[in-house]
Amino acid sequence: DVVMTQSPLSLPVTLGQSASISCRSGQSLVHSDGYTYLNWFHQRPGQSPRRLIYKVSKRDSGVPDRISGSGSGTDFTLKISRVEAEDVGFYYCMQGTHWPPAFGQGTKVEIK
Amino acid sequence: QVQLVQSGAEVKRPGASVKVSCKVSGYTLTELSMHWVRQAPGQGLECLGAFDADNGETFYAQKFQGRVTMTQDLSTDTAYMELSSLRSEDTAVYYCATGQRELPVWGQGTLVTVST
Numbered sequence: 732d733v734v735m736t737q738s739p740l741s742l743p744v745t746l747g748q749s750a751s752i753s754c755r756s757g758q759s760l761v762h763s764d765g766y767t768y769l770n771w772f773h774q775r776p777g778q779s780p781r782r783l784i785y786k787v788s789k790r791d792s793g794v795p796d797r798i799s800g801s802g803s804g805t806d807f808t809l810k811i812s813r814v815e816a817e818d819v820g821f822y823y824c825m826q827g828t829h830w831p832p833a834f835g836q837g838t839k840v841e842i843k
Numbered sequence: 844q845v846q847l848v849q850s851g852a853e854v855k856r857p858g859a860s861v862k863v864s865c866k867v868s869g870y871t872l873t874e875l876s877m878h879w880v881r882q883a884p885g886q887g888l889e890c891l892g893a894f895d896a897d898n899g900e901t902f903y904a905q906k907f908q909g910r911v912t913m914t915q916d917l918s919t920d921t922a923y924m925e926l927s928s929l930r931s932e933d934t935a936v937y938y939c940a941t942g943q944r945e946l947p948v949w950g951q952g953t954l955v956t957v958s959t
Contacts (some may be wrong), residue, residue, distance in 0.1 A: 732905075768944040772888075779938060780888065781899040791947065823888055827944030831904040832878065834888040 733757050733826055737835035743843045744814045752838045754807045754824035761828070768827035771800055771809045774837075775820040784809065801840065816842060845869045847939050847950035854956045860927040861941065865939030865951045872920040876943040879913060879924040881935040882952075895943060929957045 771784040785798035797812040815843040824835040850864040878893040890905035936952040
C-alpha cells in the first residue's frame with residue numbers, strides 16, 4: 732500500500748501570513764492514464780472533509796485562489812496565502828492513483 | 844448536484860454487525876463510484892473499500908477483507924456498508940463519498956459506537 736506522509740503535523744500561523752503543508756508518497760502518483768490523482772481536503776471539527784484541490788493543483792468550486800496546490804511525482808505542497816480564521820482545522824492529502832486510496836496523517840492548522 | 848445523506852448513529856455490542864446507509868440524490872447510483880471512509884475519534888481518515896461504477900466491481904481494503912460488505916439498492920439509489928464482528932476499535936464516524944479517485948462529495952457521517 733502507498734504510504735502518504737504529511738509535515739508538519741501541527742502548524743500555528745499568524746493571521747495574514749502564509750502556510751505550507753508538505754505531502755510525500757511512497758511511490759509515484761502518476762497514473763497510467765497520465766493524470767496524478769493527488770487531492771487535498773479540509774476538515775473542521777464535527778464536519779465532513781471538504782475537497783479543496785484535485786489532480787494536484789485544480790481548485791474546487793468556491794475555493795479561494797489564495798489556496799493552491801503544486802508538486803509532481805511523489806512530492807506535493809498545499810499553500811495557503813494570507814491565512815484567515817476560516818482556514819483553521821485539519822488538512823489531509825489523499826492519493827487516488829493506487830488501490831487502496833490512502834490519506835496522510837493530517838496537519839492541524841491553528842491561529843497563533 | 845450530488846448529495847449524500849447517511850443513516851443515523853448506532854450503538855452496537857462487540858461481536859455484532861452494523862449496516863450504514865447512504866442515500867444519493869441528484870444523480871442515479873449506477874452512475875457513481877462510491878467509497879466508504881472511517882475516522883476514529885481524534886484520528887485520521889481510513890478507506891474501507893469502494894464500488895467502481897466503471898467496471899461494476901467492489902474493492903475492499905485488505906485490513907477489512909472478510910468483515911466488510913458493500914452493496915447497493917438501485918431502486919432507492921441507496922448504498923450500504925455492513926461491518927461485522929465489531930470490536931471497540933471500530934468505534935468511528937463512517938463516511939460515504941462519491942468518486943473513483945477524487946472523492947468530491949461526502950455524506951454527513953454516521954457515528955458507530957461499539958461498547959458493552
